[in-house]
Amino acid sequence: MRIAILSVDHRPVRPASRDWTAAPAVHVTELAAALTGLGHDVRVYTRRVNPSQPEVKEGTDGVTTIAVPADEGDVFGQWLDAAWQDGWAPDIVHAHALTSAVAAMAARKLTSRPTVVTFHGDEEGDAAAIAGTTDAVVALSRAEAHGVRRLGAAPATVSVIAPGVDVTRFTPEGRAWARRRTHRLLAVGQLVAESGFAAPIEVLPELPDTELVVVGRPRPPSNGLGPHAAELRALAVNHGVHEHLRLTGAAPYGDMPGWYRSADLLVCTPEHASFSRAAIEAMACGIPVVATTGGPLAETVTDGVTGRLVTPDRLAETVRDLLADPELRRAYGIAAAERARGAYDWTVAALRTVETYERTRTQHALTHEGATAAELAA
Numbered sequence: 001m002r003i004a005i006l007s008v009d010h011r012p013v014r015p016a017s018r019d020w021t022a023a024p025a026v027h028v029t030e031l032a033a034a035l036t037g038l039g040h041d042v043r044v045y046t047r048r049v050n051p052s053q054p055e056v057k058e059g060t061d062g063v064t065t066i067a068v069p070a071d072e073g074d075v076f077g078q079w080l081d082a083a084w085q086d087g088w089a090p091d092i093v094h095a096h097a098l099t100s101a102v103a104a105m106a107a108r109k110l111t112s113r114p115t116v117v118t119f120h121g122d123e124e125g126d127a128a129a130i131a132g133t134t135d136a137v138v139a140l141s142r143a144e145a146h147g148v149r150r151l152g153a154a155p156a157t158v159s160v161i162a163p164g165v166d167v168t169r170f171t172p173e174g175r176a177w178a179r180r181r182t183h184r185l186l187a188v189g190q191l192v193a194e195s196g197f198a199a200p201i202e203v204l205p206e207l208p209d210t211e212l213v214v215v216g217r218p219r220p221p222s223n224g225l226g227p228h229a230a231e232l233r234a235l236a237v238n239h240g241v242h243e244h245l246r247l248t249g250a251a252p253y254g255d256m257p258g259w260y261r262s263a264d265l266l267v268c269t270p271e272h273a274s275f276s277r278a279a280i281e282a283m284a285c286g287i288p289v290v291a292t293t294g295g296p297l298a299e300t301v302t303d304g305v306t307g308r309l310v311t312p313d314r315l316a317e318t319v320r321d322l323l324a325d326p327e328l329r330r331a332y333g334i335a336a337a338e339r340a341r342g343a344y345d346w347t348v349a350a351l352r353t354v355e356t357y358e359r360t361r362t363q364h365a366l367t368h369e370g371a372t373a374a375e376l377a378a
Contacts, residue, residue: 004090034350077106114364141296164346172286176261186263188278196269203316284340288332
């Protein structure tokens with residue numbers, strides 16, 4: 001199958017050499033590689049960010065990345081349609097995040113092609129119109145699926161496919177970065193208020209000899225640590241724990257397993273429900289996760305098995321009890337690693353995605369083209 005993956009704002013990354021970055025970028029990279037590994041012809045289309053960027057790049061994983069000289073979604077879509085008219089054309093289009101979905105729908109208006117969208121939690125702006133008109137939606141969790149159905153997507157068009165994690169990279173065995181205190185809590189994500197990093201800072205005074213390490217950078221185009229870092233540091237000063245807080249900023253993706261392994265617990269307290277790639281990466285490294293209840297995290301973390309799901313008012317008590325019980329943490333960690341290996345496999349995710357593509361192609365052809373079963377099989 002010829003598959004066009006649109007990732008306008010999130011250029012595919014090589015995890016070994018890039019900073020820990022926004023989830024869609026790694027998701028697109030790993031999914032494209034897994035689909036290629038299954039024998040499909042995959043091309044990833046992203047925005048060209050500078051004139052020196054090659055227009056076409058052949059990856060060592062067999063994935064072709066094409067840099068499109070267009071900024072706006074409609075123009076991006078027009079460029080795609082023209083390119084597909086003159087040469088290689090996809091059997092299916094899969095757009096990741098809202099900007100890509102806009103481009104995909106623009107191309108779809110010009111030449112109808114079966115189109116799948118994954119919103120990655122981005123449900124603002126044109127999301128409602130797109131959810132109601134695209135051929136299919138792949139949601140990363142049941143909570144996200146509920147959200148896109150609420151936007152107007154027909155229930156039959158929505159599939160839930162959990163992403164994978166690289167279990168050859170994220171493993172319990174391997175190097176761990178040195179601690180500065182007896183205990184270490186880790187929080188990972190974009191350095192913005194919505195990530196909820198204030199919550200673990202506020203409970204630090206109740207946790208003896210415990211440090212909190214926050215790994216992440218602000219959203220582009222902010223450089224350095226961005227404005228939220230000052231707010232977190234001021235909060236730590238007000239609580240008398242400024243010497244227990246460490247903000248690393250951007251960290252090389254290849255260093256992330258070492259950060260996870262160095263922690264007693266990963267703490268996830270986002271202000272808005274969203275899928276947490278950090279949670280499954282930590283679990284794959286054998287690190288229990290303490291997360292606030294609700295949303296996709298409740299689907300990732302099995303309460304009392306791979307970690308704990310708590311209300312915000314129980315966060316300090318729960319973390320304190322776990323730090324005092326190394327055997328329970330170890331049991332949670334073993335179960336977490338097993339769950340990550342079993343439930344978050346990229347090959348399984350790719351196979352299920354292909355099933356969605358095939359259903360979408362069939363339904364689209366019957367609806368728009370009147371194709372026969374024999375023509376579809378060909």
